[in-house]
Every structure is written in C-alpha cells, then in structure tokens.
Amino acid sequence: MSSYVSLDAIIKRTVDANLSYAKEKGYEAKLQEVLPPIITVCFQDPDPERTKMLEQALDHIDELLVRESPLISWVYYLMSDARRREGQLQSAVDFAMESLRIREQIYGDNSNEVCICLDHLSSLFYDIPDYSKACRFLLQSVEIKLKMGYSLLPQLCRECVEFAANLKELKEYDVAMEMLLKAKEFIFEVPSSVSSSNSTSSNPTPSSSSSSSSQQGDGEIGKQERDGVKLQILFEMGSIFEVQGYTDKLLNVYEQLLEVYTSSSNPDTVKDVITTYDYLLSTYLSLENYAVIRGRLGQLITYVTCVVGASSLDTAVALYSVARILAELADTSSNTRLCDLADSVRYYTTILKICQGHSHQEQQKMEAALPVKEIRTTLDNLLYNNRPMRREEVGPLIEKLLTTYTVEYLLDTSKSQNTYLKIVYPAFMAEDALREKKNTIPSKSGFLAKYGVLKNWRTRFFVVERDVLYYYENHNDPKPTGEYNLMEVKTLDVLPPEKKYRPHTHCFSLVGPKRNILLAAENAEVMNDWVRTLNKAKSYWEEWNISPL
Numbered sequence: 001m002s003s004y005v006s007l008d009a010i011i012k013r014t015v016d017a018n019l020s021y022a023k024e025k026g027y028e029a030k031l032q033e034v035l036p037p038i039i040t041v042c043f044q045d046p047d048p049e050r051t052k053m054l055e056q057a058l059d060h061i062d063e064l065l066v067r068e069s070p071l072i073s074w075v076y077y078l079m080s081d082a083r084r085r086e087g088q089l090q091s092a093v094d095f096a097m098e099s100l101r102i103r104e105q106i107y108g109d110n111s112n113e114v115c116i117c118l119d120h121l122s123s124l125f126y127d128i129p130d131y132s133k134a135c136r137f138l139l140q141s142v143e144i145k146l147k148m149g150y151s152l153l154p155q156l157c158r159e160c161v162e163f164a165a166n167l168k169e170l171k172e173y174d175v176a177m178e179m180l181l182k183a184k185e186f187i188f189e190v191p192s193s194v195s196s197s198n199s200t201s202s203n204p205t206p207s208s209s210s211s212s213s214s215q216q217g218d219g220e221i222g223k224q225e226r227d228g229v230k231l232q233i234l235f236e237m238g239s240i241f242e243v244q245g246y247t248d249k250l251l252n253v254y255e256q257l258l259e260v261y262t263s264s265s266n267p268d269t270v271k272d273v274i275t276t277y278d279y280l281l282s283t284y285l286s287l288e289n290y291a292v293i294r295g296r297l298g299q300l301i302t303y304v305t306c307v308v309g310a311s312s313l314d315t316a317v318a319l320y321s322v323a324r325i326l327a328e329l330a331d332t333s334s335n336t337r338l339c340d341l342a343d344s345v346r347y348y349t350t351i352l353k354i355c356q357g358h359s360h361q362e363q364q365k366m367e368a369a370l371p372v373k374e375i376r377t378t379l380d381n382l383l384y385n386n387r388p389m390r391r392e393e394v395g396p397l398i399e400k401l402l403t404t405y406t407v408e409y410l411l412d413t414s415k416s417q418n419t420y421l422k423i424v425y426p427a428f429m430a431e432d433a434l435r436e437k438k439n440t441i442p443s444k445s446g447f448l449a450k451y452g453v454l455k456n457w458r459t460r461f462f463v464v465e466r467d468v469l470y471y472y473e474n475h476n477d478p479k480p481t482g483e484y485n486l487m488e489v490k491t492l493d494v495l496p497p498e499k500k501y502r503p504h505t506h507c508f509s510l511v512g513p514k515r516n517i518l519l520a521a522e523n524a525e526v527m528n529d530w531v532r533t534l535n536k537a538k539s540y541w542e543e544w545n546i547s548p549l
Helices: 007-021 028-042 048-064 070-086 089-107 112-127 131-148 153-169 173-189 223-244 247-261 267-286 290-308 313-329 337-356 360-369 372-386 391-404 407-411 413-424 427-436 524-544
Strands: 193-197 215-220 444-451 457-465 468-472 482-485 491-495 506-511 516-521
Touching (some): 007 070, 028 070, 070 112, 173 223, 223 247, 290 313, 337 372, 337 407, 337 413, 337 427, 407 413, 413 427, 444 524, 457 524
Antiparallel strands (some): 193 215, 444 516
C-alpha cells in the first residue's frame, strides 16, 4: 500500500490544524480561502521571490491568526532560513527566536518541533560566529532528543563529536571541550537502552498541534556501536589536550581508551591497545614516572597474551613496544634501570623466539610488521655492551638462548628475570641488579621461640635475609647470635603438638645434614607465614645459584 501523501492533502491538513488559532470567530471560511496559497508558497524552493511573498503573507495572516499559531511559527522559521541565505544573520536569529518561542508555547518545551528550531539556531550562531551559543543550543536540542527518544544515543553523540571536531579545527578548544564532555557524559552514563522515535521529521511543517514523533519503546544499543562512539569522543578530547599541553588530562584519556578497548577480549582491538599503551607509556616516560611504567608494561603483556596467545604476531608487536620502552628506562635515573635493561634483552629474545616458531610465510608477515633484523642487531649490541665477551661470541650466545628457553618461560618474569640478570651482566652487576628488586625477594622478620641445647625455650628475634636465617637475642642487637644457611635445609616440617614442646603448640623444624633447629610461633597463622617465607627463600636462592646456560 502506497504511503504517498499529495501536496493538496498536506495543505488541507495544515489549514485544518490552524483553524482553531483564528483571531476571531467567523474567520474559518476566510482562512480556508487565504491559507492554501500561502502554504503553497511555503513549500516552494527557497529563492528571493519566495522570500518576498512570505514577507507579504506574514502581514496578511497576522491579521487572521493569533501570533502563537503553527503556521506563523513555520513562516518565521522559513524567513529565518531565507535571511541566513542572504547573509542577514542577526535578522535570521530574530525570526528563529520568535519561531522557537511560539513552538515552545504550542508544542511544549520538549517537542520535536522545538528541537528542529534549536538545531537551526545552533547553525546560525555557528555562522555568526558565536560558538558558545551555538554549542548551548545544540546541547539543548540533544538533551531533549535523548530524553524524549527522538534519536538514538550514538547518533546524537556523533553529532556532538562532529561539531566539536569542527570547532577544534577553528582552535575553539574550550567550546569544543565543553561539547565533548557533555557527549562523554551522555555515552558513558546514560543507560544503554534508550527510546527511539518512529519518525523524526527533518521538515519543520506544523501539521498538528502536538509533536509528530511517537515512541516505539526501548531500542538496545549494541556495545560495539556504543564503544565506537566512546572512542571517537576520547580521541577528540586527547587531540585537544595534546595541543594544549595538558599532560595529566591526556594521560587520563589514554587510560579511558584502554578501559574501552580492553572491556572485551576482541582480537581485532589488540593493535589499538598496543598503540594506546605506547602513547601512554611514552607520556609517563616523559614525566619520569618510572614506577607506573613497569606495572603498565606487565598489564599490556598479560592482556595481549590472554587475548591472542603468547606466540602470536600481535604479542611480538606488543613486546617490541615493551622492549623499546624498557631500553629507554635503562638510560634514565630509574632505580630499576639494571633490571629494565635485562628485561629489554629478555623481550627482544622473546620476539625472535616467536618469529622462529612460525612458518617461513608467517615469518615474512612478521618481518613486514616488525623490524626483525634491527631487533637482532639491537639484541647483539645490548649483550656485547653489558656482558664481558668478545664480539664473535655474541651470535652463538643468542642462538643458544633461542634454543634453550621457550616463549612461555621467557614471558614468566618470576622465573626468567633473574636468569637474564646473570646472562646480561657479570656476577657483581647481577648482584647490584638483584638489589633493585629487593621488594620481590622473600624476606621476613619477627619473634619466634627457639628450642636450645639446654632443652629450654628462648625468645629470639629472627630475620630472613637472602639465603640465611639470622637470629638475635634482642631485635635491636647489631650482630646476630647465630644463623642457619637455608641452602643446607633438607626438610622444613610443621610438627604436631606434643608434650615435649610445651608450652608451645605451633612448632616447626628446619632439618639439615649437620644440625636441626626447632622453632615455635605464637599461633598457627604466624607459623604458616614463616614456613611459606622460608620455603620461598630457599627455592628463590637455589634457582639464583643455578648457572643460566
């Protein structure tokens, strides 16, 4: 069935809608005679002749209709558009403001007809230019459309972003940011289900005395579309902050971009995640915020390996970014610079190992995405400049590293970091590097009861330092009373409560080939914590003492 409506039918409908606005009773017949030609003029293409006819018609219909009528509102709107085309912008604004006032009175503040007029006013003030007012009118329109469901949220926010992008090109950064912040508020805070309109007319024809749009109910906004709009907003905000030099705000934008990208495990966004991390970390580096960088590098590696796997091309790309930033960190005043350089070497090795594990065709793809030869040269130089060795020994060492260690091992920092400290540096420098990560080395101190040779219990202050358990008569004594080398411990046993251990019930023992030591804690929680720490310390230093190759 055809939905075509003839012009005659529209004219009749418009006349009928305006009959109730007659200034006096008995004007109905005259209105039915006078209005059709005027309405016909309204539908003509805009040109100077039509403008002249509308001006004449205004005086005529003003005698027959009250000012607050749909037709007069429409004619004022058309006159505003005509004045804009003629370049008479202030006159255009005056006509538009009067049209808006009438529409608000007839249709209500939240009507679609009001939105159409607000959009028009926004365009007028943009042309004047008065960008602040242009922004205000557009935002007022957007808020009504969102509230009443005349348009979907992503569409409205894209309009805001496009408007802000135009302002940014004009260097109107403050107004552009005002628009973007409002759009951000909409898309980040408004529920993901909003009303959609059945028909949102772009033709401001006053065909009835109420809004022409009708609600269909809630329409679900796809997360992907919503996230796309969020990213657009954040990109524009970031570009403005970058121009203005607001580094802290720029960092916040990068963090929010990462939140959007990583809110789903979508392999298609991995490259964007890597790029954003690269910007984020480079900015932190410029601010000398070294402590944050290492943590964020770990987050990047964890995210990428979880989404695309440890041996994928995207992981290799991420590791290239990580390795370069760590190498830069090593040239700063960072208090972990020795570890940073060793980790850079470790990740460069991992990239080559990943490439090595793929077919020739896949390796060619990797070489298109990564400077593999340059990476190999960088790795060669880093090893040669830090490890005491001849240049001809470097190549075989790299090959041995690639043969000996798996990608999974290399990515496991808890296992491979110490190995690479000993690979990259001579022994004394490896020890220095180890001190940089003292917070990760198992350590503990506190009071325990020790069972002595006289078969009695004495409270002593114990300290785990490196691979030795020291004990002091008092906690502030300068020298320990004794010590126990954890490398000599064969077993570390939690003992069941027995009479011979009284008055203590939470006892454990360190058993070695030459001597044993019996200790007691005040409760089970403290005892278990000591046992865990001693086991970790023993395991940690056993691994440290193993030759890496």
